[in-house]
Structures are given as structure tokens and as C-alpha cells.
Amino acid sequence: MALKREYEQIDAIINARSLAIVGATAKPFKFGSYFTSSQLSFGFKGPVYLVNPKEREINGMPCHPDLRSLPEVPDLVYLAVPAHLSMDILKDCADLKVKGVVMLASGFREVGEEGARLEREALSLARRGGFRIIGPNCFGIYNPRNRLALLPGPDFSRRTGDVAFISQSGGFSVHVGRMGKDLGIDFSAIVSYGNGADLDESGLLRYFSRDPQTRIIGGYLEGCRDGREFFHALKEAGARKTVVMWKVGKSGPSQRATLSHTGSLGGSARIWEGMFRQCRVIEVSGVEEMCDVLLALKHLGRKPGRRLLLCGGGGGLGAHGGDLAEAEGMQVPPLGEETASRLRDVLNYPGAAVGNPLDIGTPLTPIPVFAAAMREAALDTGTDILVFDMALNFAHGLFGDAGLEAAAEALLAVRRETGKAVVLVLYSRAIGGGDLALEGTLRGLREKLLAGGVPVYPSMARALRALRLANA
């Protein structure tokens, strides 16, 4: 009963149908102006009411003096005012019976006793009014279905997906959302919940465990308020969905940071690791690992298998890949004799070395040969995943844009026609200077591959780490 009520309360916030922004303004460098412009340009599907006693109009929209003056009670109130101005507005929220409030400002528990007192006061107003709070000290909610925007997220994807991401850090919630968009990872929602004064990691986990739109739950965690409650929520989430957690605060310096950031106590690394294992959680570190494993899960599913067929043109690729595979606990089994024999018929020239790792001899071969080799490799029943390293530096130099595109098409056809899981390593040259034209080609190529079910990673190390994690 309590669970059902909690689910409905959170659902009413995440899928809010009307919205008020208190502290809306056009003045630059204010939470209110960032959020107002993000929200308006992202196109919330429902009425948006702007509230600020000091303004009459913002960008041509009327501005109301307070929540009581609105023509209807909004489902959700975004509070974009400093901490010390929040309590009066929360009183209105309680009186009006709004469903939820997102509190953006910092200056609460994380700054000490005076802030903690304000946070307790906010909570008691929420209890009195029957509404729930996200935050304070957060960036809010991204939901592509009702077009609710995270704080600076007007450019987020409009496509609805099945990944929910919850985060104590606003910054990383946006980082994951943006990287996810670039990689074609679509979200059911992202919730930046900051201090988690009311709705916290446990409540949000319970919600997304039950949300039919969500298949995968990712999280960035600094600490948790109630260890026992969190353990139960996580265990349930792990049983119902695929859960990926990034836990910081395992070191002394990090614990100092989390305390001043969201007032969180980090706790012992070993306890967390044990809990994650028990709850079938995939543990990651960093935005890159988070997004890399989400990409693998999207295209290859959970536990896609550990037996790799490592392919590339150039013996060094397999030598490096073999070492990395072993370090990640993956397997590179010798090729079956049948596969090997068929491959030797195709790769019958000097430089090619048929085996696993498989060296096609040159970075790319004429495309019919390449396509035939990849097809034979894909038909190998002794391996689960075909990993091809494009050896970009050569493949592009020798075969040009058209060669890369034809090779990508050949890999997509293999993926489509054989059903084999295919992963591409395509080094990104965008870490220093250098000219932009190639990066344009690469983006087009990556988009095509991602759309066709072939995850693309910028290094063999990241590809194999992602596969290890997806198998965890």
C-alpha cells in the first residue's frame, strides 16, 4: 500500500502534466534563467507557469507574483530561488497541494547545521502538504515523454528509451545524458536528486524497478541515507532490472568531497562491493565506463558471452587485444578447424594469419574479401562476439572515406544476416588538435553502425572493459 502510494507520488512528478517555475527570470547566470530557458526550448508538454514577484513578463510570457495567483495548481513546482527564500514558497506548495517540488538551490545539509535545519523544515512542510521533494542541491528531471528538462539540458534527445539514470551529482547526470545521446542510448528518465532530503536513491530505485518503461537502471552514488533500506531497494532492482552503479566516496579525498557536495558519508569500499555483488549490480567507475556498458547492454544484452573472436588487419591489434582480453577475464579460444579452413580459403595471401586473434593482413582488404572473411568469422560457433579493430590510421589512409563506409556496411550486413554480436573498435582522433574533416566522416560512420546494432568503442581497452562489465 505504502509502496503503491510512493510509486504514484514519484510517477506524478516524473510524468508531471503541468509545471511552475518559481524564480523564473531572464537575468543571466541565475538558476532561474537557465532552467526557464532550458524548459521552454525543450518544449514541456503541458502548461508552464512562470513565477517571480519582481517580474511581469519573461520573453513575452506572463510572469505571476506567486503560486497562489496561478489559474490552476501545477503538478510540479521547480524552485529556482536561494535556500533562505525557499520556505515561504514551500508553505504555499503545502497549502495548494501540489504533487511535487524540485529544489535546485544548494545551501542545505551540505553546508552545515543551519542548512540542515532548513532541509528539515522543507521536509516537514512536504509531509504536511503531502507532496514529495526532489533535491535540494540538484538539477532536476529529464523525461523525454513529457519533455521535462534537466537544468542545462535543452539539447537532450527527444527520443524515449528504456534506461533510467539517477544521480546525486547534477553534473554527471547531464554528462551521462549528453554522452548517451551521442551514442544513441535513449532514456526513460534521468533524475538528479542532490541531497536526497526526501526522495532518495532508495525511493527512486523502487520506482524505476516498477516503471514499465525502464529496463536498465544506472546510478551515480555518493552515499546513502539508510543502508538497510537501500540494500533492500537495490536487491529488488537487481532482480527486476539490469542495474549499473557508479559509487564514489571510497577514498579519503573523495569522502571529503562528497561531504561538502551532498552531505554524504562514503562508507567502506568493501561493504559496497559486497552489496553490489549480492544485488547482481554491475559496478563501474566514471562516465565513460557507465556509457560504455550501457551501449553494450543496449546492443548485446546482459551476459553476451565471454568468448571473443578478435579480428583486425595488423598483428599488433590481436597481440594487444589478447592481453587486454585476458586481463578482463574474457576468452579468446583458438578457432575451430572448420572456421579456420573456410577462412584460409578467403584470406589466401601473405600477411594474413588465420587464427584467433585473426589478422586479415592489411587494415582493410578489397571489400568483397573483407565481407567474406567477416561472414566466415561470424559463423564460428565457438565464439560469442566478433570484435573488429578498424585500424583507422591505415584503413582511412589507404581506402579513404568510401572504404571505411563500405567496410561498415559489410559489418552491418554480417550483424544483420548472421545475428552474430559484432563490436567495432574505431579510434577517435579527437583528443588533440588536427583537422576536422575526418571526424565528420567518423561521426557519420558511428551513427550508421550504432543504428544497425553494432556498438562502436574508441579503443580496444574500452571495448573489452565494456564487454567484461556487460557479462558481470
Add this chain to the structure above:
Amino acid sequence: MALKREYEQIDAIINARSLAIVGATAKPFKFGSYFTSSQLSFGFKGPVYLVNPKEREINGMPCHPDLRSLPEVPDLVYLAVPAHLSMDILKDCADLKVKGVVMLASGFREVGEEGARLEREALSLARRGGFRIIGPNCFGIYNPRNRLALLPGPDFSRRTGDVAFISQSGGFSVHVGRMGKDLGIDFSAIVSYGNGADLDESGLLRYFSRDPQTRIIGGYLEGCRDGREFFHALKEAGARKTVVMWKVGKSGPSQRATLSHTGSLGGSARIWEGMFRQCRVIEVSGVEEMCDVLLALKHLGRKPGRRLLLCGGGGGLGAHGGDLAEAEGMQVPPLGEETASRLRDVLNYPGAAVGNPLDIGTPLTPIPVFAAAMREAALDTGTDILVFDMALNFAHGLFGDAGLEAAAEALLAVRRETGKAVVLVLYSRAIGGGDLALEGTLRGLREKLLAGGVPVYPSMARALRALRLANA
């Protein structure tokens, strides 16, 4: 005496003043055409003679039927013909007394006994003629001083630097050269030596240990021919220069790959690690780690210190960075009271948290505040390196191109005026699709920072790994 002679022999090859390409052709998809066009467009500083009995002229240049017909004996011969055609030409090389031969073709020791026999024959011709061989099964030499090009390297940097890179893999030699160019890492030379039939890792190490142009030696190694000789060469190299080695072939699958690639036996991981430690070698894995540490060594020197001041706008950055720092054996000491007090005067607004990690509260602040905070942070005497995470997703969204540029200028000024080592984490968004405009801005920014002595890394993880390695 023998050492002096070896040095002179290798020097005559690497700094060759005249060049013949045997197997030169304009036919596509041939070693001969790749190398001819690379070499001609890179602009070798000396006569280049094209040799091919089947051609009269290539791209308007005369083509000679054989080496004996050339107007002079070239210092260096590039042999771009298949293995079975090589011996007759090597006989000419021996008779003519050329100084060196680079053998590009594969089909030697790495393919079995027949290839091994050819390799022994090549070697005995070299001994007879008094010339030295690079290869076979390699991509040759890049030297910006005489403009000698690696196989597909016409776009390599023309700037001379102090990093030598030697590699059994041709592919990785080009990869490191290209990535190095993008990062502003300049080379004295890159040598892809393949099977190392004659000149191998030991001889090349001895050469670059004595080369006055070279300060840092990097290497990609699959195995070594003579363990004892290599150990002595490496020990000497480690005593004279900074040496960074990437050793593959530590796992079963990798050993299968190295055997078919360059005919190398991998050997036990533990033995290699012990040898590297004894020889003061920095051990890395992968092109990214190799280039990341070369970048740190260039700008911060060897052993730049382990005491980090982790800065960024957003508490999550420090929380993540703190955990990574501890995992990499770095230190994040609490701020000294004097620094803390000065920083509190500058960062006197809610959201900022003065400490180490240092949270400036928002991803960027108005630039005078940012510049003042970074200056005070840099003056902290309890830390060696200031690491700033630009929180690109926000900084750019809120402050635009101009804001990022002003922040970069502020960091460059701090680096210049205080002498503090500064490292920037600037996430690259170029791993999926997405629009190109921001990448253009980022490339400009990175180039400016790299030119001003501030190394830029695409993630906190890569930055801290590079710092750990530079301290090894």
C-alpha cells in the same frame, strides 16, 4: 669500438642522405605505390631514385631498371617487393655497398621454415655487404630531419622533437606518430622494425640511448631475440634516457598473435615486469597510455610529483577524482590553512567548497573570479600539480566558446606566471555522433593549451593514470 661502429651504421640509415625505392610503382594497393607516394609527398631531403624493371616513369619521375643503373650508390634502399623477389636485389645491395636496407614485405620468419630460411639468407647477404637491415615485415622509418616517411605517413609532423619510438608493429608505429602529432608530441624518429632480423630492439635502444637528439625512448615490443643482450641495452637506455615500454604477448592469445605477426615469443609477464622495474622503465599498455604519458613527460617532466590539487566546478568531479587518485597511488592532501583562507576570500558564494578536492561551485565562474581562484590554488605549496576539470558540458552550455577560451587563457597565465604544473581535463564529445561545431572549438582550445605547456586529457581517469606513469 663495435658499439661505435653500430651507432654509425644505424645513424647512416636513420639520417640517410640518398634513397632508392625498389619496387616503386604507381599501381594502387601495392607497398611500392604507398611508399613511393608517401615518400615523395613528405619531401625527402636528398635524391630519391625509383627502381622497377617494369616501369619507365612514375608520376613524371624516371624509373631505373635496377640498383646498378643508378647514378650513385644510395645510402638507403627501401625494398618494396615480395619476399621471394628480395634476394637478388639484396645481392646488388651487397655488391654496391649501400649502407642500409629497409625490407617492407612480410613472408619471412613469421610464416614458418621457408620464410625463416629467406630471412637467414638476407642476413648473410647483409653481413657479406656490410650493410644493415631494418625489417623485414615492417613499415620503415620516420625522421622529420631528413624527411624519411613511415609507410603511410605523408601527413606526419615536419617538426623535430626529442621522442624516439621503436616498434615491432608497423600499425602501432603509425598510430603513435599520428596521435603524437595531434597532441604536439614531436619525434626525433620512429622506427618500425618488424621481425628485427638484423637491427632489433637491442641495437635500436643502444642507438637512441646515444642519440643526442633523443631524450625519451618509447617502444612497442612483442618479444626480444636475445634476452640478456636486451636487458643490458634496456638498462643502459633507462640510465641515460626516460624509457617507456609497451610489452604485449603476456597472455596465451596474445602469444599466438605475436608468433604469427613477427615470429616473436612473448615470455612470462613476471620476468618482463621485473626487468622493466630494474631498468627504470615506465611500463604502459596501449597507444592511449603511451601517448598520455609522453604528453605528461613533455610538459611536466619525469617524476612531477604525486601531490595533486583537484579542482573543478561541481562536487562530483572531486569525488570521482579523489577515488581515482587514490587508486593510482597519488595524493590529495588537505589544503594548507593559508591557501584555504585566501581561497575562501575569492570563492565566497554558496555552492563553492574550499578544500582539496576544491569545488568552485559552478562549472565556470565569471573569469576574474576563476582566474583569481586558480592563481591562489596554484600558489599552494603543499601540492605539486593543479588538475582542473573543465566540466565541459556545463561550462560550454553556460559560458559558450568565449567562456571556454577565457578560462583556458586564465589557466595558461597561471601556468606561465606561477610555474605550477597545470593539467586540464577536457572531455571529448567525439565518440558517437553529434554535431561538429563544438569539436572545432575544442581542437582550437586544446592546441592553445598544449602550446602553452598545459597537457589536456579527455577524462580524469586518463589524466591521473598519465600522472601516475610519469611518476613511475
